[in-house]
Amino acid sequence: MNSPGAFRSLQEIPASEREVEDGNIRRLADKSWEDIQIKTFSNWVNTQLKIKGYTPIQDITQDFGTGEKLIQLLEIIGNESLGRYNKNPKLRLQKIENVNTALAFIKRRDVALTNIGAEDIVDTNAKLALGLCWSLILRFVVSEISEEGLTAKEGLLLWCQRRTTPYAQDFQIKDFTFSWQDGLTFCGLIHRHRPDLIDYWALDKSAKEANMQLAFDVAEQHLGIPKLFAVEDMTQVARPDERSVMTYVAQYFHAFAQQSKTGTAGRRVGALGQVLHQTWEMQNDYAERVAVLLAAVDAVQQQWRQHADFKGYAEAKQQLTDFESAYKTSTKRGWVAEKRALETLYSNIQTKLQTYKMRAYEAPAGRTPADLQQAWDAHVAVEAERKKRLTSTIRQIKEDLRVAFADAANAVQHDINGLSSRLAQLASVTPDLDEQRAGVQAMLSELTAIAERIEGPVAAVETTCVEAAIEDNAYTIYTVEDLRFELEAVQQAVRSKLVFIDSQAAARRHEGQLRPEQLEEITETFQHFDKDQDGQLTCEEFKAALQSAGAILDDKEGDAVFAKLAVDGHVNFDAYLRYARDQEEDRTDPEQLRKAFATLASESGRVTEADMYRAGMAPAVVEHLKRVLPASSQGEGYDYATFLDQLFH
Structure with a gap:
């Protein structure tokens, strides 16, 4: 819109123009001219109202009556606010106030109005409304044409x-x-x-x-x-x-x-733009890139502040890895390259401006080269502190892990040693086998607890140490594997001790029924086949022990004997001893053995390998008998009679 300073006062308008004004007012009596003017002036007003997005009018002679559209028009063409006015006025008084506000503005802008009052406009006097609009057009549109x-x-x-x-x-x-x-x-x-x-x-x-x-x-x-x-x-x-x-x-x-x-x-x-365009783009590019760089630096520092404390080695190590790889080898190098590029860009801007004798470029506050360098120096200091904190934290975490593992491992080994010592001194503490057995059972419970400590907290600390790449520990000589071996050895000794106590108790119960060497042989056989050293034999272990002792039983007979002796699916040493004792009595009768061999040999006088397998003997027993039985002089097979004579005489 035209500025007020460009307008001429109405007094400057020549008399010839004012005559045009008078002549046109007289011609308003002609209704056809009036209709055209209403259409023209209404459209012209709408053109102005459209600038501010105001709703258009239909008829200037009617729609100026509230004063609201007239004020809106004047604010646009006069480029000046008329202050507060009544919007959507309903009362006549409100409409008159609006029109008076508009007329006061018109007079203040040197627009001559003759015999036009607010009531004329409110009462929709077409002649005066058109005259008013024409005066505005003359003042704000035509008068500035020269x-x-x-x-x-x-x-x-x-x-x-x-x-x-x-x-x-x-x-x-x-x-x-x-x-x-x-x-x-x-x-x-x-x-x-x-x-x-x-x-x-x-x-x-x-x-x-x-x-x-x-x-x-x-x-x-x-x-x-x-x-x-x-x-x-x-x-x-x-x-x-x-x-x-x-x-x-x-x-x-x-x-x-x-x-x-x-x-x-x-x-x-x-x-001018041809000269300034490049420098403006360079300046804008410089300012934006400096802001982006500083924001990125600040974001990383903020992230470091949020992760200043570390919960354990894994987190601290991850932070150090991110620092060394993701940050130093990627992020920081990108920043360094960008910083150098910005310094060069700033220098090029100043050189270009000097070439065209233009005022030197002043970067926005906080984005000057000095600001950038200051922020960079501060960041380098923060970076150094970050690296120092990470390395010292990891070093301390590793030391704490060494001490924690050593304390746990040494304590476990101490308890194992103590239990082993108590086991060795058990017989000297009490000769009573029941008391010794109760002590050994208690030791087994202690060993279970020790095993849980090894596989639980001790192993967990060792795993963390491995993850932390701790290869040496001056505070202990033990590893979890060492402790497991030590524990297994003591567990084996305790189980053996328990079996020994049970065998001794059984021996005392059967004292006088077996010779010492028989009892020792039975005990050794039982312990040999008791693989888990729990003082009990499974069915397969039981049958193998019997066959090793010389019992001639097939699988069906062995299962039947086991079922007779077993309690809860196992045969304990006492039951095994009773059965072995009975078998020892049979075995030491030469006549019974001679009859047994004769049965196997079908009264042929010699026993063959096939005879022994048909009897259900275990392969190991058959092989042993083949080694000790002399060959028969009568043909294939072995001379069992000579063997028995040599064995019992």
């Missing part, structure tokens, strides 16, 4: 005449009425300023309505000049309304003047 010292109407007319000189063979502009009825004047104005929009020389000069419509459409679509009246308002009237034509033509003047002004300004600014 051409060779002429003003207003004469200046606008002269401008039109000069701009259409190349088309004088087709028309001559003498006024703002008849000269515009054929549409060629509008087409000529457009073609002179924008030949790309209309091919003037190809127009049918006699098609005035088509030419008029073409000019109106092109002006609206390409020049931003709205249609203020219809084609027939120009072509189908005896005399076009001068005020309407002047209002519409003035828009051409302003549009092309702005175009010319813009073109001149564009060339001037463009010349």
